[in-house]
Amino acid sequence: MAPGVPAPHRRSLLTFAGALGVGAAVPGCGPESTIAVGGGGGGGGTTLTAVIGYGNDGSWDPTQTASAFSMAANNHLYEGLVDTDPVSRAPYPALAVALPADPRATRWRFDLRRGAVFHDGRPVTADDVVFVFDRVLDPGTQTLVKGFFAPWLESVRATGPRSVELVLRFPFPEGLSRLTLAKVMPRHVFGRPGAWDEAIRGLAVGSGPYRQTAHHPRSNTAFEAFAGYNGPLRPAFRRMNWLSIVDAAPRVARMSGAGAQIADNIPYADIGRLRDDGLSVAGGSGMNNLFLMFNTRHEPFDDVRVRQALRYAVDTDKLVRVALRGHGTPASSFLDEGHPAYRRARTVYTHDPDRARALLRAAGVKRLKVDIMSVNVSWVVDCLPTIKASWDAIGVRTTLSPQETTAVFTKLDQRRDYQVVAAASNPGQFGLDADLVMHYNHGPRNLWTGYARWAGDPVARGLFADMDRATREPDPERKKAMIQDCIDVVAEQGVLYPVVHNELMTAWDPRRLTGLRAQPYPGVNLLRAKWI
Structure with a gap:
């Protein structure tokens, strides 16, 4: 066992990784949106049901997990200073107001979005940003994302109540896209004793467009639109229910006629049948x-x-x-x-x-x-x-x-x-x-x-x-x-x-959802989805 890495954290790292998902592009940041722009949609109060072919019982700690299910969910629950287009991976400001003018500079300064609040109603502050980066860069705390930051990022400090400065060891423009991996988490929640263990088990409090309303390991995780969200990706669905169905046959059966609108990890043998049923099925090639x-x-x-x-x-x-x-x-x-x-x-x-x-x-x-x-x-x-x-x-x-x-x-x-x-x-x-x-x-x-x-x-x-x-x-x-x-x-x-x-295949119902195309890595991204 690697020093300082508790076994429950480490088991989560590759749990169910390797899925293929569906994502949403940000206008002006790369290819056409993988899920069309949201904004209420025609579904009214209808719950979107997604079927995920991987377990939801891996770690939910954003600094630790590589679980396909929880990583995809966390993209809906949390924000980084910067997030990325899910296909081109081009960076765009999320909690930050703007990107640095010079990505090759060794100091990046960010102002936080005014009015940004966590799901418990507390405001997002510079201290929360520093709290997360302190954990990521702490030599005594081994996290999965540490290796993506420690070689090039020296420190992060608050320069005001809603402003931070990142100090780089050397110019590293690639790091801008990596900021999406440092999800900003509330110090008042996760700074409590034992809270990181709760995060592993499913505690999720972020500032993203959706908030978690229920979490049942090996069964499902439920979400609803967060009324306090004031960021760029307004939620289109009032509620979402993501089902964890690891076995292929029941996952396909749920998609083919039992009320789900989207499912990932479709077996190759079932592609033709699902298309015959009127569903769209597509894949994306990448590092899987x-x-x-x-x-x-x-x-x-x-x-x-x-x-x-x-x-x-x-x-x-x-x-x-x-x-x-x-x-x-x-x-x-x-x-x-x-x-x-x-x-x-x-x-x-x-x-x-x-x-x-x-x-x-x-x-x-x-x-x-x-x-x-x-x-x-x-x-x-x-x-x-x-x-x-x-x-x-x-x-x-x-x-x-x-x-x-x-x-x-x-x-x-x-x-x-x-x-x-x-x-x-x-x-x-x-x-x-x-x-x-x-x-x-x-x-x-x-x-x-x-x-x-x-x-x-x-x-x-x-x-x-x-x-x-x-x-x-x-x-x-x-x-x-x-x-x-x-x-x-x-x-x-x-x-x-x-x-x-x-490539792993994703299926969706084109009669209910629009603008979908596959992305070449695990999970689903519904941040710009809408009903037809």
């Missing part, structure tokens, strides 16, 4: 991926040749064709092929069973038996038989152990021994820039590096130093090249690396 992670303290997976052999053995074309029904691509980089920083990695694991056998022989490995511990996300489970068949074909006797996602990460948190983990991930839910994506999965104190027992490896230490230099590089093109070089190291080592990038 199936990855394999090796325990480098468990022989022979400490040998890079063994890790490479097992990766070369996987028939990724068949996996995409059979398990994903064409809705994916074999990984040719840590980044997906549509990413603006994408470059084909120097090591690409095309299906090559002869090379796989040769690598195992070179490593002196015979009669290898491997157990794959996997999450039970439906599309991941669909991929497992192809991986097993591929490994069996090169003489590696393979067993599959799919289980509840929380069970997998509980075992990882408890430092139990394992050989290989197969799971879903989508760093893109936090942001688009390649530096952020890399730091999500790699770093000396990174959760995932700890799971893989890799942080002390000499190659890993060199990688982390190179990543730090890339973060500080002021020239954008040089920075891009440096990050690509780091990705080449990650690809060659194959410790934690994607097998395929895929």
